[in-house]
Amino acid sequence: MQRGNIVEKLHTSDEAQRAAIERARAALGGIILGKNEQITLSLACLLARGHLLIEDLPGLGKTMLAQSLARVLGLSFQRIQFTSDLLPADIIGVSVFRQNSGEFEFQPGPIFAQLILADEVNRATPKAQSALLESMEEQQVSVDGTTRALPEPFFVVATQNPGDQIGTFPLPESQLDRFLMRIQMGYPNEDSERELLAGDDRRLMLKDTKAVASTEMLLALQQSVAAVHVSDALIDYIQALVRHTRESADIEIGLSPRGAQALVAASKAFAFVEDHSGAYPDDVQAVFTAISGHRLKPAGGTRFRSPAELCQHVLDSVAIP
Amino acid sequence: MMTRPRGTDGSLLSSLPWTMTALAVSIVPHLPYLPIWISIALFGCMIWRYAIEKRRRSLPSAWFRALLALACFLGVLQTYSTVSGVGPGSALLAIMAALKLLETRKRRDQFVLLFISIFLVMSALLREQYLWSLPYLVVSIIVIMTAWLRMSAAHYETARQSFLTGGRLLLYAAPLAVAMWIFFPRIAVPFWAVPMDTGTATTGISDSMSPGDVSKLSRSDAVAFRVKFDGPTPAARDRYWRGLVLTVFNGRTWSMNDPYEGARVHEIVSGQGDPIKYQITLEATRQPYVFALDMPWSWTLERTFMGPQQQLVNARPIDQRVAYEAVSYTTFSTDANLGDYARSWYQRLPDASNPRTRRLAQEMRNAAKSDKAYIESVLRKFNTEEYFYTLEPPPLGNNSVDRFLFDTRRGFCEHYASAFAVMMRAADIPARIVLGYQGGEINSMAGHLIVRQSDAHAWNEIWLEEHGWYRVDPTAAVAPGRIDLGASDAAFQGVGEAWGLSAPSQILHRLSMTIDALDAKWNDWVLGYGPDKQDEFMQRLGMHDPNWQKMMLTMIGLILGLIGLISLLLALRYRPPAKDPAAILFKRFVRKTGLEPGIGETAESFSRRAMQTGTLPADTVRSVTTAYHDARYGPADESAIARLKRAVGTIG
Numbered sequence: 001m002q003r004g005n006i007v008e009k010l011h012t013s014d015e016a017q018r019a020a021i022e023r024a025r026a027a028l029g030g031i032i033l034g035k036n037e038q039i040t041l042s043l044a045c046l047l048a049r050g051h052l053l054i055e056d057l058p059g060l061g062k063t064m065l066a067q068s069l070a071r072v073l074g075l076s077f078q079r080i081q082f083t084s085d086l087l088p089a090d091i092i093g094v095s096v097f098r099q100n101s102g103e104f105e106f107q108p109g110p111i112f113a114q115l116i117l118a119d120e121v122n123r124a125t126p127k128a129q130s131a132l133l134e135s136m137e138e139q140q141v142s143v144d145g146t147t148r149a150l151p152e153p154f155f156v157v158a159t160q161n162p163g164d165q166i167g168t169f170p171l172p173e174s175q176l177d178r179f180l181m182r183i184q185m186g187y188p189n190e191d192s193e194r195e196l197l198a199g200d201d202r203r204l205m206l207k208d209t210k211a212v213a214s215t216e217m218l219l220a221l222q223q224s225v226a227a228v229h230v231s232d233a234l235i236d237y238i239q240a241l242v243r244h245t246r247e248s249a250d251i252e253i254g255l256s257p258r259g260a261q262a263l264v265a266a267s268k269a270f271a272f273v274e275d276h277s278g279a280y281p282d283d284v285q286a287v288f289t290a291i292s293g294h295r296l297k298p299a300g301g302t303r304f305r306s307p308a309e310l311c312q313h314v315l316d317s318v319a320i321p
Numbered sequence: 322m323m324t325r326p327r328g329t330d331g332s333l334l335s336s337l338p339w340t341m342t343a344l345a346v347s348i349v350p351h352l353p354y355l356p357i358w359i360s361i362a363l364f365g366c367m368i369w370r371y372a373i374e375k376r377r378r379s380l381p382s383a384w385f386r387a388l389l390a391l392a393c394f395l396g397v398l399q400t401y402s403t404v405s406g407v408g409p410g411s412a413l414l415a416i417m418a419a420l421k422l423l424e425t426r427k428r429r430d431q432f433v434l435l436f437i438s439i440f441l442v443m444s445a446l447l448r449e450q451y452l453w454s455l456p457y458l459v460v461s462i463i464v465i466m467t468a469w470l471r472m473s474a475a476h477y478e479t480a481r482q483s484f485l486t487g488g489r490l491l492l493y494a495a496p497l498a499v500a501m502w503i504f505f506p507r508i509a510v511p512f513w514a515v516p517m518d519t520g521t522a523t524t525g526i527s528d529s530m531s532p533g534d535v536s537k538l539s540r541s542d543a544v545a546f547r548v549k550f551d552g553p554t555p556a557a558r559d560r561y562w563r564g565l566v567l568t569v570f571n572g573r574t575w576s577m578n579d580p581y582e583g584a585r586v587h588e589i590v591s592g593q594g595d596p597i598k599y600q601i602t603l604e605a606t607r608q609p610y611v612f613a614l615d616m617p618w619s620w621t622l623e624r625t626f627m628g629p630q631q632q633l634v635n636a637r638p639i640d641q642r643v644a645y646e647a648v649s650y651t652t653f654s655t656d657a658n659l660g661d662y663a664r665s666w667y668q669r670l671p672d673a674s675n676p677r678t679r680r681l682a683q684e685m686r687n688a689a690k691s692d693k694a695y696i697e698s699v700l701r702k703f704n705t706e707e708y709f710y711t712l713e714p715p716p717l718g719n720n721s722v723d724r725f726l727f728d729t730r731r732g733f734c735e736h737y738a739s740a741f742a743v744m745m746r747a748a749d750i751p752a753r754i755v756l757g758y759q760g761g762e763i764n765s766m767a768g769h770l771i772v773r774q775s776d777a778h779a780w781n782e783i784w785l786e787e788h789g790w791y792r793v794d795p796t797a798a799v800a801p802g803r804i805d806l807g808a809s810d811a812a813f814q815g816v817g818e819a820w821g822l823s824a825p826s827q828i829l830h831r832l833s834m835t836i837d838a839l840d841a842k843w844n845d846w847v848l849g850y851g852p853d854k855q856d857e858f859m860q861r862l863g864m865h866d867p868n869w870q871k872m873m874l875t876m877i878g879l880i881l882g883l884i885g886l887i888s889l890l891l892a893l894r895y896r897p898p899a900k901d902p903a904a905i906l907f908k909r910f911v912r913k914t915g916l917e918p919g920i921g922e923t924a925e926s927f928s929r930r931a932m933q934t935g936t937l938p939a940d941t942v943r944s945v946t947t948a949y950h951d952a953r954y955g956p957a958d959e960s961a962i963a964r965l966k967r968a969v970g971t972i973g
Contacts, residue, residue: 229956233901277955281923316921 017221021273023212027072031205032065034192040273041183041290042069042157046218047225048269050180050262051136051156053121053171053294058161060185063119064202066157070115073218074211076151078113080132082124084167088131092141106143111135114151114215118158122168132156133175153218173253173297180262181290184308221272228268229278236321237281238263241288244318245296250310253297263291281320288315327379333425334374339468339480340431341367344418346461347438350445351411356400359416362393366419381423390420407447414441428472438465452836452843463487493887497880504876506869507852525606526564526756526777529576532717532725535756536733539712541774544604545758546612547841548770551598557760558804559651561615561780561792562772564757566630568667570746572674573721575739575754580628590616590631592650602644602844609635612757612772614649615792621646630753631655631790642844655789659751667751667784675722675743682747692750692785696793699744703737703798706730710737710800734803737795738779751784755792759804767838902962903952906969910945913937913972924949937972944968 021043028039042065045052054062063079070077080091093109110116111132118132135141136156140149158179160171176182188196196202213221238260246254255263264279266287271279274286292314293307304310344367352360373380381389393416394404401409418437425431442461446454466487467480474483525545527534546562567575597614611625611633622645624636659667670679685702689695709731717724717736722743725736732740738754745752759778761770780794797804850858859867864875911918914931922930928946932939948965955961 229954231954233904233953277951277961280925280950280954282925285921285923316919319920320923 017217017224018275020213020217020221021275024072025273027209027212028065028068031068031202031209032061033196034188035061035065035185037286038065038183038185040270041181041287044266044269044273044287045181045290046073046153046155047221047272048180048265049153049222050266051158051178053158053160053176053179053182054185055160055162055182056185060187062159062185063117064206065185066115066117066159067206068209069155069157070117071206071209072211073115073213074215075114075153075155075218077115077117078110079117079119080110081119082121082128084123084125086124086128088128091128091131092135092143095144104144106146106148108148111141112148112151114153115155115157118156120161121158122160122170124169126169129169129171129175132158133171133178136178153215153222173295176294177256177258179294180266181287182294183290225269225272228272228276230264230268231278233321234267234279234281234284235264237318238267238284240318240321241284241314244314245292248314248317250299250302250304250313251296252299255292255295259292259295262295263288266291285315327382327426329374329377329380329426331374331377333431336428336431336468336472337371337374337425339471340425340434341371341422343435343438343461343465343468344422344441346464347441347445348415348418349461350448350457351415351441354408354448355412355415358396359412359419363415363419366422370422370425380426383424386420386423389423390417393417393420407444411441411444414444431472432469435465435469438468450848452840455843455847459491463491466490493891496883496887500879500883501876502850503855503858504872504879506872507850507855508869525608525774526610528565528608528610529574530567530735530739530754530756530779531574532721532732532736532739533714535735535777535779536712536714538777539733539775543774544837544840545606545772545774545776546601546603547844548602548614548761548772549600549768550770552595554763554770555597555614555651558797560760560770561755561778561794562612562758562761562776563615563617563632563755564612565610565634565755566628566632566782567754567756568630570670570739570743572671573717573719575742580630580632580634582626582628587618589656590618590650590653591655592616592618593652593654594650596648596650598646598648600644600646602642602841602849603639605641606639609638611635611639611645613647614651615755615757616650616653616655618648618650620648632755642848644845644849659784659789664751664784667753668746668749670743670746675720677720677723678726678740678743679747681726682744685744686748692748695748695750696745696783699741700793700795700798703741703795708732708737708799710734710796710803734796735779737799738781741781741793741795745781745783753782755780755782759794764834764837764841766834767841769838769841771837901953903949903965906962906965907945907949907953910949910969910972913969914942941968941971945972 024043025036025039028043029036032039042052042054046069054065056062066079067077069075080086089109091109091111093107093112095104095106097103098105116132121129121132135150136154139152139154140147142148161168187193241263242255242260244254245251248254263284267279267283270287271283274283276283289308289311292311296307296310298304298307298310302310304313344363348355348360348363372378394413397409397412397416398404401412403409404413414437418434418441421430421434421437425434439462442458442465446458463484464487467484470483470486471480526538565577565580567577569576569578596618599614601612603612611620611622613620613633616631617627617633620633622635622643625633625645626636628634685698686695689698707730710733711731712733714725714732714736715729717729721736722740725732726740742752742754756777756779758772758776759780760776761772762776763770778796780792780796782790782792784790794804846854855872856867859872864871907924911927914927914934915936916927916931916934918927924946928942931937931942945965945968948961948968951958952961952965
């Protein structure tokens with residue numbers, strides 16, 4: 001486990017937390033070029049104790065983002081490649097009978113790590129998927145009647161390739177709800193791509209990257225996020241947005257109360273990353289697409305080509321109280 | 322001339338049925354009065370217009386529509402031979418609505434149609450305001466409101482939501498309407514008069530009587546008037562409701578002289594026994610006759626006098642329902658003096674008419690010892706010989722009394738009264754016919770007596786020396802049940818079956834009594850809310866010496882108060898949550914930038930835009946935005962508000 005070399009005594013002070021955030025952003029921005037929005041969102045997602053779903057075509061840096069997050073935040077990392085023959089035991093682990101001791105011994109699966117990259121999660125069968133999703137929800141796994149706690153903090157970054165349709169099991173809406181955010185990577189812009197092509201191998205850079213925060217620091221950051229101020233005015237705004245998603249003709253299924261809670265939590269985390277005095281409407285708007293994109297079900301025959309477009313339309317239709 | 326597009330694109334498909342429903346509902350009360358071709362045209366145009374929209378066809382051309390409009394106008398003119406008045410007016414409205422449908426292309430046209438619907442609903446009230454008018458009004462206005470809301474509704478809004486909104490709007494308006502209705506000063510003489518359709522027949526007694534006139538009435542159960550007695554209700558056999566008196570006979574028809582104001586009632590009539598006091602609510606008759614219990618002594622209806630034959634006449638036709646109090650004596654005697662001329666007038670018969678009756682009268686008079694004995698013998702003849710009381714008497718020729726007495730022997734009260742009067746006059750006994758009502762049905766639920774058109778009755782009065790005018794009812798000799806029970810009670814208690822009346826079942830009867838009681842209350846409290854009632858009500862509310870200025874001021878005050886209250890309710894319902902000081906300050910800043918913030922635009926992005934335009938210094942914008950964020954969205958901090966105030970204050 002990689003540990004940062006910062007002064008740990010100071011990790012709970014505001015300055016130390018701020019410095020950690022800024023360093024993390026800088027480190028991540030150095031590896032993943034031109035994706036500041038996605039970096040900030042995924043940082044906010046982890047700080048809000050949420051799981052992240054990255055959905056995009058291969059080769060756009062999904063895995064790189066997950067690995068960088070683990071490395072920069074000093075988290076133990078496991079990658080599970082989801083395939084159609086993946087079994088729940090391959091994720092959780094199995095009890096093996098030891099001849100010399102005459103007892104069953106539990107062999108932990110890859111899920112016992114602080115940050116799990118569930119790669120191409122839609123390739124596995126629903127059975128394997130639900131093994132992962134259940135442990136995400138419960139923060140623990142049960143094997144042979146024994147409940148085992150997962151490490152703290154525990155994050156799942158799942159990736160999904162929307163282009164693949166044959167032989168895949170796309171996550172159903174109810175399961176999508178377990179991910180706090182869903183983001184898309186998108187192509188890098190010209191300059192970033194040029195830098196990427198001309199620069200060093202990203203994997204080598206990743207190896208050289210030092211952790212900027214300890215586990216304690218991360219837990220302290222999560223606590224600070226929970227303490228971010230949410231004013232009545234902001235609640236009004238979030239309620240107005242939620243109400244609109246429920247009443248709009250363009251949306252068949254609007255945000256649930258859990259979705260609204262997710263919106264509040266993510267807005268707080270984003271505000272914290274952005275160093276705002278409280279959660280601002282700007283923070284709500286910044287996380288809205290990532291929060292709502294996979295939770296809203298557009299009405300049939302809608303004029304919006306993508307969930308992002310629909311979410312932007314909602315933001316453009318609701319006045320800020 | 323610009324030609325407008327005639328094609329349809331199906332965009333009205335969702336709201337058009339509602340507009341048509343509103344139109345259909347508003348036409349319902351007119352249907353019985355409209356010529357059939359107008360109703361057919363209206364519903365035909367609805368179906369046609371809907372089919373056009375459904376199949377995306379083109380609307381008919383302007384030329385065709387103009388021709389159609391002209392044809393319809395001429396049609397209305399042909400039917401009514403005028404275009405003013407309630408009948409032709411509503412006919413024109415209905416047909417124009419039908420034609421408007423054929424050029425309805427946009428929402429604006431539908432608005433026009435809904436306006437026409439409202440006009441149609443209101444114009445139905447000009448005809449008559451029944452008990453069911455109120456529920457009908459409520460339903461039709463809600464339907465029209467729903468149609469209205471359907472036009473502007475978002476497509477996801479259900480019809481139920483629109484309907485509820487319409488109902489809620491009506492609920493907001495209801496207190497205003499009630500306040501105006503109560504307080505708007507009523508005046509005795511209305512400012513305007515609605516031109517009524519002349520020539521529309523009202524069922525009721527007319528001023529002449531031919532055989533079959535009254536029996537025709539007996540089929541109508543329309544209410545003639547309702548009576549509320551102060552004391553106990555007199556027995557049915559005493560309930561003769563005096564109307565008009567017929568004196569002239571032409572061999573077939575009895576008619577009257579135009580009554581003039583005769584001698585004062587108290588000089589010729591003297592009542593015996595206890596006076597009976599009661600209130601009558603008389604339905605409109607379009608005739609000047611006023612009905613009262615025989616014999617009326619005093620009455621409160623204005624411009625009403627007693628004619629020379631003790632008939633009550635109003636100076637004007639009774640065009641609307643009137644209520645009056647009256648006092649009568651059921652036992653009375655009238656002036657015993659009758660001049661020679663008057664006596665001969667009441668003995669006059671046309672020369673060549675009904676010869677057989679006259680011969681018979683002469684024979685019977687000669688056989689009798691006195692006038693009284695003669696009368697007895699005539700009544701006995703009706704009673705003992707084969708005479709039948711029937712609602713469907715056979716037709717009689719010119720010498721109607723001869724035909725009736727000797728051939729058909731079947732008749733209704735007017736046949737007996739007529740025959741009896743002729744028999745009397747033929748024997749030189751002065752006689753006349755009184756037309757009015759007899760009996761009436763007691764509605765124990767409402768505690769009043771209903772007198773219907775079917776209670777119409779004709780009886781006789783004969784003049785006897787030393788006694789004066791004396792009431793004789795020959796019908797009582799033939800069908801005593803008719804007099805003892807009254808027409809409706811007789812019909813109800815099974816006696817009526819013999820007369821061809823069907824006996825209604827108990828439940829229906831009770832239901833009709835309930836409706837009658839409600840109807841009477843409605844007439845009394847709602848339609849009868851005139852100057853007197855208003856005055857009384859105002860005094861009960863505590864207004865001293867009510868006059869129209871006071872009522873008007875109260876009404877205006879009340880309306881303003883109600884509008885204030887409703888506005889407050891609406892404001893509480895629709896206003897965004899109370900603004901905090903930070904929001905107010907930021908709004909001031911927004912105004913000063915001169916920029917219009919977009920929907921969903923955050924303070925941050927607005928500030929960025931404001932900085933780009935450069936109307937305000939960038940650092941001011943910056944500090945305002947930061948302070949606003951801290952004050953509005955940060956943890957409670959007084960200094961943030963102060964900073965914001967300062968920052969906004971620095972702007973000119």
